[in-house]
Amino acid sequence: MSIGSTWYRQSLLTFTGIPLVEKLSTSYGKKLASRFVAGETLGEALNEVEKLGKLGIMATLDHLGEGVHDIGEAGSYKEQYVKLIDGITERGVSSNVSLKPTQMGLALDQAACYANIREVVKHARRHRNFVRIDMENTPYTKSTLDMVKRLHAEGLTNVGTVLQAYLFRTEQDVKDMLQARISLRLVKGAYKESAEVAFQSKAEVLVSFKSMIKQHLDRRVYTAIASHDDQIISWVKTYARAHRIPKNVFEFQMLYGLRMKEQAQLASEGYRVRCYVPYGSMWYPYFTRRLAEKPANLLLVLKHMFK
Numbered sequence: 602m603s604i605g606s607t608w609y610r611q612s613l614l615t616f617t618g619i620p621l622v623e624k625l626s627t628s629y630g631k632k633l634a635s636r637f638v639a640g641e642t643l644g645e646a647l648n649e650v651e652k653l654g655k656l657g658i659m660a661t662l663d664h665l666g667e668g669v670h671d672i673g674e675a676g677s678y679k680e681q682y683v684k685l686i687d688g689i690t691e692r693g694v695s696s697n698v699s700l701k702p703t704q705m706g707l708a709l710d711q712a713a714c715y716a717n718i719r720e721v722v723k724h725a726r727r728h729r730n731f732v733r734i735d736m737e738n739t740p741y742t743k744s745t746l747d748m749v750k751r752l753h754a755e756g757l758t759n760v761g762t763v764l765q766a767y768l769f770r771t772e773q774d775v776k777d778m779l780q781a782r783i784s785l786r787l788v789k790g791a792y793k794e795s796a797e798v799a800f801q802s803k804a805e806v807l808v809s810f811k812s813m814i815k816q817h818l819d820r821r822v823y824t825a826i827a828s829h830d831d832q833i834i835s836w837v838k839t840y841a842r843a844h845r846i847p848k849n850v851f852e853f854q855m856l857y858g859l860r861m862k863e864q865a866q867l868a869s870e871g872y873r874v875r876c877y878v879p880y881g882s883m884w885y886p887y888f889t890r891r892l893a894e895k896p897a898n899l900l901l902v903l904k905h906m907f908k
C-alpha cells in the first residue's frame with residue numbers, strides 16, 4: 602500500500618484531514634450517499650433488487666445501522682430485519698440479508714444480541730432464507746464468530762459470517778470455520794486495524810486473501826468472494842477453470858453502486874453474482890468507509906452529484 606493511499610484511507614476513516622470531504626458529506630448528505638445506498642425505505646430497496654434480478658444479479662439486503670446506543674434500539678433493528686425478510690418473500694426477489702452484530706446490540710449486551718440475531722435467523726429459516734453476519738472491527742471478531750458457531754450448534758445452519766484477509770488470526774479461523782462447514786464471505790477487510798493484529802501492506806493482504814479463497818475452492822465449500830479487484834476476480838476464474846471447480850460452488854459479491862457493469866458481465870458469463878444492497882437512513886458510517894477504500898469512489902460520487 603502506498604503512503605498516499607494509506608494516508609487517504611486513514612484520513613477518511615478517522616475523518617480528519619480532508620475538510621472538503623467532511624463538508625460535502627455533511628452538507629449534501631443524502632444526495633452524495635445515494636450513489637452507494639439504494640434508498641431510505643424497504644420499498645425503494647426492493648425496487649432496486651428487482652432491477653438487479655433482471656440482470657441476473659442476486660442481492661443481499663442490509664438495513665443500515667451500527668453501534669446502537671441502547672438495547673431497545675437494537676430490538677427495533679431486529680424488527681426491521683423481520684419485516685425485511687417478509688418483504689423479500691412477498692416480492693419474490695432473490696435476496697438474502699446481511700446484518701451487523703453491533704446493530705443487534707453486541708457492544709451493549711451479548712446475550713440480548715444473541716437473542717436478537719437468533720430470532721432473525723429463525724425467521725429467515727421459516728422463509729427459507731439466509732442471514733449473513735457482517736464482520737466489524739477486532740473488538741467484535743471473536744464474539745461474532747462464537748455466536749455464529751453457537752447458532753450452527755443449535756441447528757440453525759442458515760447463517761454465515763465473514764472473514765477478513767487482513768487479520769493475522771484469520772489463518773486459524775479459516776480452518777475452524779471450514780471444519781464446521783460454516784458458509785463464509787471472504788473479504789480483504791474494511792476497518793482501520795493496528796500492525797499488532799493486521800497486515801498493513803496491500804501485497805500481504807492479497808497473499809492472505811488468495812490463500813483463504815483457495816482453501817475454500819479446493820474443498821468445494823460454497824463461498825462468497827467479495828471484491829471489486831480485477832486481479833482477484835480473474836485469478837478466481839482462472840483457478841476455478843484449471844481445477845474444474847464448478848461455477849455453482851462460489852459466488853462473487855460486490856457493493857451496490859460499484860462496478861455495476863462488471864457485475865452484469867460476470868452474471869452474463871454464468872457466474873453467480875450477488876450485490877450488497879444497503880438501505881435506510883443511517884448511511885453515514887457505511888458511506889465514509891466506501892470513500893475511504895478508494896479515492897475514485899469520491900470522484901464517482903461527485904460526478905453523480907453534479908449530473
Ligand SMILES: Cc1cc2nc3c(=O)[nH]c(=O)nc-3n(C[C@H](O)[C@H](O)[C@H](O)COP(=O)(O)OP(=O)(O)OC[C@H]3O[C@@H](n4cnc5c(N)ncnc54)[C@H](O)[C@@H]3O)c2cc1C
Binds near residue numbers: 763831854859
Ligand atoms: C459484498 C461485500 C461485502 C463486504 N463485507 C465486509 C464485511 O463484512 N467486513 C469488512 O471488513 N469488509 C467488508 N467488505 C469490504 C472489503 O473488506 C474491502 O474493504 C472492499 O471490498 C475493498 O477491497 P476490494 O477487494 O474490493 O478492492 P480494493 O483493494 O479497494 O481495490 C483493489 C483494486 O480493485 C480495483 N477496484 C476496486 N474498486 C474499484 C472500483 N470501484 N472501480 C474500478 N476498479 C476498482 C482497482 O484496480 C483497485 O486497485 C465487503 C465488500 C464487499 C464487496
